[in-house]
Amino acid sequence: MGRAPCCDKATVKRGPWSPEEDAVLRSHIEEYGTGGNWITLPKKAGLNRCGKSCRLRWLNYLRPDIKHGGFTEEEDNIICSLYRKLGSRWSVIASHLRGRTDNDVKNYWNTKLKKKLMTPAIITSIIPSPTPASLLPTVRAEPYNNRSDISRSVDSIFALTQDSHKFYSEPSPLPRECRAQETGQLHRHSRSEEVSATSSTFTVDDGSSNSYANDLFLSELDLRYLTDLLGDDGCQAEVPQGLHRSIAYW
DNA sequence: AATCCCTACAACCGCCCTTAC
DNA sequence: CGTAAGGGCGGTTGTAGGGAT
Incomplete structure (x- = not known):
């Protein structure tokens, strides 16, 4: 009932x-x-x-005590910083901004900030040229069971790429909503099976009508960080020594 | 001038958490 | 301790308004 x-x-x-x-x-x-x-x-x-x-x-x-519209640069920075740490916990983020509500912050993020951080130019700039297949590692992955798992993992990946921007010359945002489309020799198997990855296409959906597709690789360092973040959560990755790039998979 | 499209944001939905009984 | 009700929250939808065609 x-x-x-x-x-x-x-x-x-x-x-x-x-x-x-x-x-x-x-x-x-x-x-x-x-x-x-x-x-x-x-x-x-x-x-x-x-x-x-x-x-x-x-x-x-x-x-x-509500403040409407006109987010300042400082508020932008606070939102981005807290989103990195907390993900979409809008009420917590809003509590750090005087006069802002969770709904306000959420709308502002979805309509402006997310796009501001995700222009195609920036995305292109952070995507390295594809690595020869022979250099790519084997990735062991376990599929997520439901949408909230995926959402959580993407939040973590977003946080990861934000934190890793220092390794690139520009911020490296990865949108929250992205779907891995299996192509090439990336094969998804049942839970816990090993997959071999040579290529993957990510369709990037930024919540508007815009969408971008590209091969997206994370650095080895990023993948190690990703593994740390998600390892116990259903996603594992093995990165052989000496490889420069790997692939995020869920 | 009409229509279409996009953006911003208010409002709703549905689920989870907390609390009272 | 179990259950029901209210509160809180994140995700999603609806819509008004403005710009582009």
Whole structure:
């Protein structure tokens, strides 16, 4: 049995809030507070809205200390830095920015920052020329079981490539959303089987309609770091001595 | 002028966590 | 201890507005 819905979606109003509704919610909260119960608040305030919707409206828009738009360079840097460390924990990141909400930060990241860090020119600049197949290592990989695993791993890879930018002349962002398409002699086998990798194409989907494809190789150092990051999490890689490049695989 | 496309962001959805009973 | 309800969060969708064609 699933849990009961918090409100009757057929009868409560949805969609954009009107200025009148904003005024009612604002004055109710200013006078009585939230009462510690968002579910009952709309009824008390005389609003035909879901309690969760009221909470979101208040926290993300009506709260008096909210700052809208116009992220500064300093805020950009804080967001990027924290994203490197934390991944998409927007509420934690937002807590480091006065007057910003998690929704604000998330939207800003998805619409501006991510793209700013991922222009095709930068991507091209960080991708080394392909290594001869004979020089490429064997990669042992275990497939991830579900989307959240993949998402987590991509966050880690993003963090890895951000941290490794010092090895390149430019920042080396790897987008969160990317899919490995198996090509050449890269073969995915069942869990724990060994794969031999000579080539892989990553289709890069940056969340907009733009997409880029290229051969993408990580440096040996990066792969060692990647292995450290993900090794116990379902992805392992073996890098023979003396090889210069390897391949990330999940 | 009309239509299409893109961007920004508000709002919703659904899941997980916490807490009260 | 188990269950149900509310809160919180990240991901996704909807839509208004502006620019391009």
